[in-house]
Amino acid sequence: DAKTTQPTSMDCAEGRAANLPCNHSTISGNEYVYWYRQIHSQGPQYIIHGLKNNETNEMASLIITEDRKSSTLILPHATLRDTAVYYCIVRVVTGTASKLTFGTGTRLQVTL
Amino acid sequence: NAGVTQTPKFQVLKTGQSMTLQCAQDMNHEYMSWYRQDPGMGLRLIHYSVGAGITDQGEVPNGYNVSRSTTEDFPLRLLSAAPSQTSVYFCASSSGTGTYGYTFGSGTRLTVV
Numbered sequence: 001d002a003k004t005t006q007p008t009s010m011d012c013a014e015g016r017a018a019n020l021p022c023n024h025s026t027i028s029g030n031e032y033v034y035w036y037r038q039i040h041s042q043g044p045q046y047i048i049h050g051l052k053n054n055e056t057n058e059m060a061s062l063i064i065t066e067d068r069k070s071s072t073l074i075l076p077h078a079t080l081r082d083t084a085v086y087y088c089i090v091r092v093v094t095g096t097a098s099k100l101t102f103g104t105g106t107r108l109q110v111t112l
Numbered sequence: 113n114a115g116v117t118q119t120p121k122f123q124v125l126k127t128g129q130s131m132t133l134q135c136a137q138d139m140n141h142e143y144m145s146w147y148r149q150d151p152g153m154g155l156r157l158i159h160y161s162v163g164a165g166i167t168d169q170g171e172v173p174n175g176y177n178v179s180r181s182t183t184e185d186f187p188l189r190l191l192s193a194a195p196s197q198t199s200v201y202f203c204a205s206s207s208g209t210g211t212y213g214y215t216f217g218s219g220t221r222l223t224v225v
Contacts, residue, residue, distance in 0.1 A: 032211075034213070036213075041200065041219065041221075042218055042219070043116075043202050043204070043216030043217050043218050043219055044155070044202070044204075044214075044216050045216070046212070046213025046214060046215075049211070049212075049213070087154065093209045093211050099145065099157045099160060099170060099171075100155070100157075100204075100214060101157075102147075102154030102155040102156070103154050104152070104153060104154050105154060
């Protein structure tokens with residue numbers, strides 16, 4: 001699975017959009033981009049994933065650049081409960097589930 | 113629907129003791145896995161299973177054993193606990209290819225003294 005690079009930490013004011021970048025310049029054509037988050041000491045939580053098109057669900061939007069070398073997770077209206085570590089992961093989706101390779105992620109602090 | 117249940121939530125062991133961390137899921141997921149997370153680090157894969165009777169090693173398997181006798185359960189055994197195994201352990205499961213995400217348990221915080 002390709003490596004990813006994320007900023008160590010970011011701040012965001014409550015109610016504003018949080019834009020979390022991820023660089024995955026060595027991504028292969030069959031690798032998906034996944035985002036998970038980990039709130040405090042809880043287990044990671046799946047947020048969203050995409051291959052090359054932009055994706056949106058009830059939690060967030062995922063913007064993938066045309067060359068697929070980077071992506072941005074957007075939380076449109078951040079709340080204090082969105083304070084967490086956000087992990088960007090790339091992986092091949094094959095016939096069976098496979099491991100997730102976690103980096104150190106981005107620590108997002110949402111403030112009043 | 114309980115999802116992924118891990119027990120115990122906290123455990124303190126003495127060096128050399130053995131114990132089993134329990135993981136159970138009620139979603140009929142084929143894939144189950146164990147990760148450990150050390151302070152300030154991301155999760156690292158210990159062992160995984162793609163179905164009952166099938167297990168394989170992840171990136172940090174030494175000192176741990178697993179078995180998968182049923183689809184629901186995937187226990188992790190520490191054979192002889194060492195202080196280096198002090199960590200938070202997470203179990204995760206997924207159906208099929210895992211395309212729509214993995215479900216994680218709430219973790220077991222283990223301290224080896």
